[in-house]
Amino acid sequence: GAVVSQHPSWVICKxxxxxxxxxxxxxxxxxxxxxxxxxxxxxxxxxATSNEGSKxxxxxxxxxxxxxxxxASLTLSTLTVTSAHPEDSSFYICSAADINNQPQHFGDGTxxxxx
Amino acid sequence: xxxxxxxxxxxxxQEGEDVSMNCTSSSIFNTWLWYKQEPGEGPxxxxxxxxxxxxxxxxxxxxxxxxxxxxxxxxxxxxxPSDVGIYFCAGVIQGAQKLVxxxxxxxxxxx
Numbered sequence: 001g002a003v004v005s006q007h008p009s010w011v012i013c014k015x016x017x018x019x020x021x022x023x024x025x026x027x028x029x030x031x032x033x034x035x036x037x038x039x040x041x042x043x044x045x046x047x048a049t050s051n052e053g054s055k056x057x058x059x060x061x062x063x064x065x066x067x068x069x070x071x072a073s074l075t076l077s078t079l080t081v082t083s084a085h086p087e088d089s090s091f092y093i094c095s096a097a098d099i100n101n102q103p104q105h106f107g108d109g110t111x112x113x114x115x
Numbered sequence: 116x117x118x119x120x121x122x123x124x125x126x127x128x129q130e131g132e133d134v135s136m137n138c139t140s141s142s143i144f145n146t147w148l149w150y151k152q153e154p155g156e157g158p159x160x161x162x163x164x165x166x167x168x169x170x171x172x173x174x175x176x177x178x179x180x181x182x183x184x185x186x187x188x189x190x191x192x193x194x195x196p197s198d199v200g201i202y203f204c205a206g207v208i209q210g211a212q213k214l215v216x217x218x219x220x221x222x223x224x225x226x
Contacts, residue, residue, distance in 0.1 A: 004157075043218050049213055093158075103160055104148075104205075
């Protein structure tokens with residue numbers, strides 16, 4: 001079945017550091033990838049939609065200069081949290097969809113802790 | 116924006132009991148998906164529904180796409196301890212790519 005790999009699974013770093021998270025589709029070509037943020041005991045909140053070879057579409061309220069998304073190939077998208085601060089600490093999850101867009105398969109998430 | 120109302124928010128049941136949860140919306144959805152999430156992990160797809168009225172099973176799980184296309188339910192029969200987790204419904208509006216998620220149902224099972 002469709003497999004999405006997300007790396008790293010856990011990051012702890014100092015305030016002001018930029019952190020890159022990778023999302024890979026392992027056995028299919030992901031024309032679209034999605035990045036979510038999840039706070040404890042809450043549902044997933046979509047941050048942005050990333051289409052291969054084009055700029056990401058950000059949801060309202062998400063700072064595109066803070067959360068840089070690159071989708072340079074059909075199997076890899078990256079999310080960079082620039083100059084991270086404690087309020088950026090969260091669980092970040094990516095998902096990927098093939099050319100038919102259904103259904104989305106999720107990575108295992110990245111727990112980001114900013115000290 | 117579009118919202119999915121998922122209920123119940125939490126369930127505490129005995130092992131062996133059946134479970135039922137549902138999602139409703141004021142919007143029409145083209146696709147309904149049910150995911151399960153365990154602590155520290157990403158959601159795992161359980162069942163995907165693509166047609167109004169569709170009833171699909173995956174082992175002890177059964178889900179249906181409502182006729183009005185505004186609701187879906189998920190049933191779990193004869194629950195076992197490994198069913199513990201948070202279950203999310205998600206819908207896709209026709210012509211859109213992104214998922215709209217429900218608030219989740221947290222399932223706890225007493226052995």
